[in-house]
Amino acid sequence: MHPQGATGPFVAAIDIGGTKIAGALVDAEGRLSARALRPTPAGEDDETVLRAVLDVVGELRAAPGWAAVAAVGIGSAGPVDAAHGTVSPVNVPGWRDFPLVARVTEAVDGLPVVLTGDGVAMTAAEHWQGAARGYDNALCMVVSTGVGGGLVLGGALLPGPTGNAGHIGHISVDLDGDLCPCGSRGCVERIASGPNIARRALDGGWVPPVGTAPTAAAVAEAARAGDAVALASFDRAAQALAAGIAATATLVEIHVAVIGGGVAGAGPILFDPLREHLTRYATLSFAAGVEVVPAKLGTDAGLVGAAAAAAQALRLSAFTPA
CATH class of the missing domain: 3.30.420.40 (ATPase, nucleotide binding domain)
Structure with missing residues (x-):
């Protein structure tokens, strides 16, 4: 966890899998704070699954560090289409070409949102810190x-x-x-x-x-x-x-x-x-x-990697591998 006075910058990371949806604020050293977690309602319709994601986003927005968030990184079970901001996870049948980036962007007042596959996110994490x-x-x-x-x-x-x-x-x-x-x-x-x-x-x-x-x-x-x-x-x-x-x-x-x-x-x-x-x-x-x-990063890899992948895409240099 961060000290109470930590000021960022942060990337708000969301990790979407077939079992759970996790969120956290991630700083430039890969440390996590303000964690949030919801089960994935994988068998439900598209809006029900989205609601779980937005619940996680809502918890992060309520955290003291949210004012220092520069971007949102999403790592999702795939396939994803980062070019169009859509997701079609094999294990979440309710989402097919679902416009996740657009919907999350609405919920974060226009902060840049970067989508990547969960495997790519984990790779970004392990290359950066693992x-x-x-x-x-x-x-x-x-x-x-x-x-x-x-x-x-x-x-x-x-x-x-x-x-x-x-x-x-x-x-x-x-x-x-x-x-x-x-x-x-x-x-x-x-x-x-x-x-x-x-x-x-x-x-x-x-x-x-x-x-x-x-x-x-x-x-x-x-x-x-x-x-x-x-x-x-x-x-x-x-x-x-x-x-x-x-x-x-x-x-x-x-x-x-x-x-x-x-x-x-x-x-x-x-x-x-x-x-x-x-x-x-x-x-x-x-x-x-x-x-x-x-x-090395265990269950946090998806969150750390979603932040790292977003930071790389947006050229937030503090988040790139040494």
């Missing part, structure tokens, strides 16, 4: 309710024309695999996201302990205890992630892959098989040897 700091070429990934990603190439964040560059979650790694909500088949997300890790374990006969929800975290706990079905589900997720990372390394020559999001909390249960599978997929000399490391 595990990708000091690397000129990196892939950063969010593995959670969905799977997103972003790229740093040549030392700079590469959001792409619409803010979706590096969206590794919808690379197909199983050509005849299960249908993904995005419309394709065998996507990394359809195999490696938290809900799909849990779904596959349940399909394989895993039974969560009484009173425990069937989540990826519960599957990870079972895997640590040696449950073969749970271990197999994480191994399959790791294989899909490794194939996606190898494809990215082959295409653009990255040196590090940073993995964040709730599923990364499984630790060695995910990272050990991921690194093992990666040695089998990334075999060319320029793609081999990619480091795979956990993200």
Whole structure:
């Protein structure tokens, strides 16, 4: 938290996912204050989802530091269209080409609002303050309710024309695999996201302990205890992630892959098989040897990154990586 007398400048950051909508004021050193949080009403209509976002914005506007806010940065589950300010998150079906930037701009009295995909936002955060700091070429990934990603190439964040560059979650790694909500088949997300890790374990006969929800975290706990079905589900997720990372390394020559999001909390249960599978997929000399490391910023990465991406787009130099 900031000292009471902190004066900014701040970027008001909003992180929109399939499970929660978070907000905070972020300063030029990546510190957060005035946090706000709402569950994402993902199954509701467009205006209901927007209302949750505006509730978060309202809490931030009531914070003492709001007068020093220079911009609003939004990191959203994708796909997004930063060029047009619209969002169509796969996990929020009520939003399709929803004009989020325009609606939030109305709520913040015309402050500049910058939209980016959540994977790009997490990448901006990890490059600025986290595990990708000091690397000129990196892939950063969010593995959670969905799977997103972003790229740093040549030392700079590469959001792409619409803010979706590096969206590794919808690379197909199983050509005849299960249908993904995005419309394709065998996507990394359809195999490696938290809900799909849990779904596959349940399909394989895993039974969560009484009173425990069937989540990826519960599957990870079972895997640590040696449950073969749970271990197999994480191994399959790791294989899909490794194939996606190898494809990215082959295409653009990255040196590090940073993995964040709730599923990364499984630790060695995910990272050990991921690194093992990666040695089998990334075999060319320029793609081999990619480091795979956990993200450093945890659940704050989306907020820190939304601020960093907005600051970069608006050339607020204090927020750029050292």
